[in-house]
Amino acid sequence: MRTNEKSRASATLVTPASAPVRRTPAPPAERMIDAPPFPENVKNYINNEQLRANMRHATHTIRAKRSAVAAELPNWEELRTAAEDIKNHTARHLDYYLEQLEANLIKNGAQVHWASDAAEANRIVIALVQAKGVDEVVKIKSMVTQEIELNEALEAAGIAAWETDLAELIVQLGHDRPSNILVPAIHRNRDEVREIFLREMKLYGKAAPEDLDNDPKNLAAAARLHLREKFLRAKVALSGSNFCVADNGTLVIVESEGNGRMCLTLPETLISVTGIEKLVPTIADLEVVLQLLPRSSTGERMNPYTSMWTGVTPGDGPQEVHVVLVDNGRSKVLADTTGREVLRCIRCAACMHACPIYERVGGHPYGSVYPGPIGSALTPQLRGFNSAIDKSLPFACSLCGACAEVCPVKIPLPDILVYLRHRVVEEKKRGHLGLEQTLIGFFGWVMSKGRRFGRFGTMAGLARRVLGKEYLRSLPSLGKRWTASRDLRMPPKSSYRKLWKKRARRKGGA
Amino acid sequence: MMGRQEVLDKVRAALVDVVAQEQDSALAPALGRGRSIAPHPAMTESIGASQAPAQDTPPQWEYGQPTAVHDVAELFIDRVVDYKATVERAATEAEIPALVARMLASAGALTCALPAGLDAAWIADGAAAGVQMRWDDPPLSKEELNTISAVVTAASSGMAETGTIVLDHRADQGRRILSLLPDTHVCVIRADQIVTDVPEAMARQEASLRAGLPITWISGPSATSDIELSRVEGVHGPRNLYVIVVG
Numbered sequence A: 001m002r003t004n005e006k007s008r009a010s011a012t013l014v015t016p017a018s019a020p021v022r023r024t025p026a027p028p029a030e031r032m033i034d035a036p037p038f039p040e041n042v043k044n045y046i047n048n049e050q051l052r053a054n055m056r057h058a059t060h061t062i063r064a065k066r067s068a069v070a071a072e073l074p075n076w077e078e079l080r081t082a083a084e085d086i087k088n089h090t091a092r093h094l095d096y097y098l099e100q101l102e103a104n105l106i107k108n109g110a111q112v113h114w115a116s117d118a119a120e121a122n123r124i125v126i127a128l129v130q131a132k133g134v135d136e137v138v139k140i141k142s143m144v145t146q147e148i149e150l151n152e153a154l155e156a157a158g159i160a161a162w163e164t165d166l167a168e169l170i171v172q173l174g175h176d177r178p179s180n181i182l183v184p185a186i187h188r189n190r191d192e193v194r195e196i197f198l199r200e201m202k203l204y205g206k207a208a209p210e211d212l213d214n215d216p217k218n219l220a221a222a223a224r225l226h227l228r229e230k231f232l233r234a235k236v237a238l239s240g241s242n243f244c245v246a247d248n249g250t251l252v253i254v255e256s257e258g259n260g261r262m263c264l265t266l267p268e269t270l271i272s273v274t275g276i277e278k279l280v281p282t283i284a285d286l287e288v289v290l291q292l293l294p295r296s297s298t299g300e301r302m303n304p305y306t307s308m309w310t311g312v313t314p315g316d317g318p319q320e321v322h323v324v325l326v327d328n329g330r331s332k333v334l335a336d337t338t339g340r341e342v343l344r345c346i347r348c349a350a351c352m353h354a355c356p357i358y359e360r361v362g363g364h365p366y367g368s369v370y371p372g373p374i375g376s377a378l379t380p381q382l383r384g385f386n387s388a389i390d391k392s393l394p395f396a397c398s399l400c401g402a403c404a405e406v407c408p409v410k411i412p413l414p415d416i417l418v419y420l421r422h423r424v425v426e427e428k429k430r431g432h433l434g435l436e437q438t439l440i441g442f443f444g445w446v447m448s449k450g451r452r453f454g455r456f457g458t459m460a461g462l463a464r465r466v467l468g469k470e471y472l473r474s475l476p477s478l479g480k481r482w483t484a485s486r487d488l489r490m491p492p493k494s495s496y497r498k499l500w501k502k503r504a505r506r507k508g509g510a
Numbered sequence B: 001m002m003g004r005q006e007v008l009d010k011v012r013a014a015l016v017d018v019v020a021q022e023q024d025s026a027l028a029p030a031l032g033r034g035r036s037i038a039p040h041p042a043m044t045e046s047i048g049a050s051q052a053p054a055q056d057t058p059p060q061w062e063y064g065q066p067t068a069v070h071d072v073a074e075l076f077i078d079r080v081v082d083y084k085a086t087v088e089r090a091a092t093e094a095e096i097p098a099l100v101a102r103m104l105a106s107a108g109a110l111t112c113a114l115p116a117g118l119d120a121a122w123i124a125d126g127a128a129a130g131v132q133m134r135w136d137d138p139p140l141s142k143e144e145l146n147t148i149s150a151v152v153t154a155a156s157s158g159m160a161e162t163g164t165i166v167l168d169h170r171a172d173q174g175r176r177i178l179s180l181l182p183d184t185h186v187c188v189i190r191a192d193q194i195v196t197d198v199p200e201a202m203a204r205q206e207a208s209l210r211a212g213l214p215i216t217w218i219s220g221p222s223a224t225s226d227i228e229l230s231r232v233e234g235v236h237g238p239r240n241l242y243v244i245v246v247g
């Protein structure tokens, strides 16, 4: 299975020596799934003091804004519960709502395509672009297209995909990977952005002004000019979607900069690639999720722009509209009655910004386009528990619970991570001692580098949090080894246990 | 089409526990779901799939409810100003032309795009002051629009709590591209179009969406915080947003 995936992926990813020069800046050569286990991977990034400072600033700022605007709504908890209910209901009847969405899209002039994995999705998109006879597309930031590595597949087919979100542009021109869902270039400071723009823009389009300084306002203006030319020229745009409304065939995109509106409006053809978990049943359901998303993600009452469109609008915007529904492991996640709760995720990034580990290490060490708590809970389920990084991700967590408190769709992330630790152990019994030791060493090290974590107390207490009670119980030999060598007076974590019991009662409720 | 069957098969296989639960449960038949569980009327015959799902996890939520806002227009104005937009209140429609002209002048606009269905009276003063008015009839090309400095549109509704303008792109608001390429957007909204918050506004937009109209929500000028989280107003969308609240 793994070898299959690997050879298929490398067939699309690796540019043969004879291939023509690239159209777009090359991203890092190594594949994310080949990353070393999380604790080791962290060491590749944690010594970057700039990154650590940026991450601390970013997480603390966004965290504060989020809690202020969430507190503004007296019915915030009711909204979260409603969103949980809506998304659970949709997932339980996903086959019905997918067919309903498809029928309504077709009725409104859109063409619908289905892809069971990344390779199939990429093939579909490439064929659609080639059918238009063009060799470039403009693109709105989209997590699922990053997940299926669409840009590189397009590049291999001779098609240039231009990222138009400012942060994604910085990442693309910097031959880099995003470190965050919401602020993908948070690991770059203004001087680095200026350097990247001056060096790279002229290679791929309109050059940055020679006297460009490091003022974010001027950097944004340079991006505006560089991209305006591409927007006006592009015949095809690629997007994801934040929500797809089954009962009307409406797709929704929330954004800040207007690059999304450009892509959704100017080109003649629009191809929207969307995960099958993005559905909500009705137009009315949007009132719930569109209140939760902006407040949870950027901490704004509302993001600057939200676009909704229903297939083709005669005389307005793209007259050829495609929607590609992508599974790529989601049905596998859906089959797990505990793990499926992650499919409620609306990709707001609040869990990341709340996470003390993420704050210290940034997004890159997670070896996935989805970092932070949701990344650790989603990535191994999507990709399988085969790679070193995927086996380590459920342990990249101190079980402090901050993520579950802020999640707008109430995903019990710590519970799911503990559950996934079981799955890792089950799926590969041998080797767990080595893993456990590395992890304990790792947390001591991370925390000593960052601010002190007083509440963790002893290393044993930390290990307990890291490994989880259930994990210890399920590994008697490991427990014995521990009790033999250490004084295990770990204070009971009553709140956490309560959570766990509640979970057990609710089992299969997603 | 192979992909379709494969995805649906995998999804159905993943949901065996749900099917089993429903067969166990006496609740199986459709219970209805708030005001909106019933499939869209056009759906029932066209899909040939399972019936509308039973509401097994009914959301504890009342849709479309207003929030407690004392003065929606005033709150709307406060919130739009928060986004660094310029807002003026007109007591009557008669004040619109002068305000539009003043806003176009303050933005330094020399040319202005107009949706085909805009009230021509609104732009009379601006035209008299020398701003070159370009009606989108016949439709302006994107290259032309890219050289035009401003646009004046009406609105479809507004949300007070979030300071959001809603366009459903009818004739008085114009095609989506019209309010996108020019760098200055002057938007005229009637006070009675403003509702409290997202739920009330969503309920109003439902008819537009059902009619296939696209919708754009605008909450302040375009913005980014992508570089060191420092907020910059204006990236790709209009960098200047002017709003006139009438009544």
Ligand code: SF4
Residues within 6 Å of the ligand: A296, A344, A345, A346, A347, A348, A349, A350, A351, A352, A374, A403, A406, A407, A408, A409, A410, A411
């Ligand atoms: S898991 Fe929850 S908090 Fe994290 S990104 Fe998804 S919706 Fe947001």
